[in-house]
Amino acid sequence: MDTQQNTALTRALAGVPGPLPTSGVIHITLPHTDRFTVVGNHLAQHPDLSCTAVGIAVRIQSLPQGAKVGIKALAAHCREGEKRIAAALRELEAHGYLRRVRDRLPSGRIITRTVFCNRPAALLHPRRPAGAPPRPAKPEPAPAQAPVQEPAPASVQEPAPAPVPAPMQEPAPLPASAPVPMQEPAPVQEPAPVPVCHPTAAPPAPELPVAPVAPPAPSAPLFVPRVPPPTAPKAPRRPLPRPGELTPELDRAATAFLSDLHRHAPRFTLSEDDVRRLVPGVAAWLERAVRPDSIRRTLTDDPPQPLKHPAKLLAHRLTELLPPAPPGVDDLAALDRPRPRFTVTPFQTCDDCDRAFRSPTPGHCRDCRETRAAYAQAAA
Incomplete structure (x- = not known):
């Protein structure tokens, strides 16, 4: 009697079409009749936008035209800080949803306009409506010729009567009876001749060359999912490591290690087939001078909960966590090799001026030697 039953939720779940999923979210979709905003999945599921940016974008999209969407205006209505x-806003601007444009008013004042686009990819790659024929390229008309008149349909034998010219100063369309000379409005430039329609069958229009229209480029996707779909081909698994030579000693040690593993980790109880299949991988670790307790700790530490396939987990860890081969004798000798020593010239004290200078033997500094050489040359 103390458990409350939500009958409305029960009725709504009964109206969901199809069987209900055993896990995950269950959507109860009720149609909106007023006060709703359409949001695309490219924004709601954007992989590079934070949840705060998606929420701010949805709030901006729901506001009417001319609403304030500055930092302080949004902070006044949201719980997030400035x-x-x-x-x-910087994230939305980086992905093209938001633009800040500076505009100059007629009065000379410069203002900043905030433009929000709900589909920025549609601006970069506009799509042609489905079922619409491709538009041919429009030929450029000649500078001194009048536009070509379209032919009348085949079912119509007589052309439509021309409109009666109105009493205006500018030249009006002429009737189809006879050509009338046109008045020149200015001596600077002559007007183009006016085509005359005769009351006969319309002549066939000249065929205009139509440039081939390239098919519209496919629009680039808004984002590429980082998680591959379940149907994507999976990379082949790496083979189980094997020792350079599976000696009988290594085989016995690896078999004893795997058979005794359940005593230290009860959840890693292996069958006889699993032990035979994993023996080469353990032998490869033992060949690389890894201690058995280190192998046991690496393979059984922090297993997933619940552990359904212990043999597969051991094969994965034996393959992915394989340590490098130990260094050889030559590599260790290179590490113990003494470094080359550099000979440092010691300091000496000059016998005449007591100045310190570097020299392998005692004597005189360079200045005293030059002075003595000058005195000897003068005496000679």
Whole structure:
């Protein structure tokens, strides 16, 4: 009697079409009749936008035209602070949803306009409506010729009567009876001749060359999912490591290690086939001078919950966590090799001026030697 039953939720779940999923979210979709905003999945599921940026974008999209969407205006109605709102606006601006454009008013004042686009990819790659024929390229008309008149349909034998010219100063369309000379409005430039329609069958229009229209480029997707779909081909698994030579000693040690593994980790109880299949991988670790307790700790530490396939987990860890081969004797000798020593010239004290200078033997500095050489040359 103390458990409350939500009958409305029960009725709504009964109206969901199809069988209900055993896990995950269950959508109860009720149609909106007023006060709703259409949001695309490219924004709601954008992989590079934070949840704050998506929420700010949805709020901006729901506001009417001319609403204030500055940092302070949004902070006044949202629980996020100004720093988080500013970071979210920068994210939207980086992905093309938001633009800040500076515009100059007729009075000379410069203002900043905030433009929000709900589908930025549609601006970069516009799509042609489905079923619409491709538009041919429009030929450029000659500078001194009048536009070509379209032929009348085949079912119509007589052309439509021309409109009666109105009493205006500018030249009006002429009737189909006879050509009338046109008045020149200015001596600077002559007007183009006016085509005359005769009351006979319309002549066939000249065929205009139509440039081939390239098919519209497919629009680039808004984002590429980082998680591959379940049907994507999976990379082949790496083979189980094997020792250079599976000696009988390595085979016995690896078999004893795997058979005794359940005593240290009860959840890693292996069958006889699993032990035979995993023996080469353990032998490869033992060949690389890894201690058995280190192998046991690496293979059984922090297993997933629940552990359904212990043999597959051991094969994966034996393959992916294989340590490098130990260094050889030559590599260790290179590490122990003494470094080359550099000979440092010691300091000496000059016998005449007591100045310190570098020299392998005691004596005189360079200045004293030059002075003594000059005195000896003068005496000679």
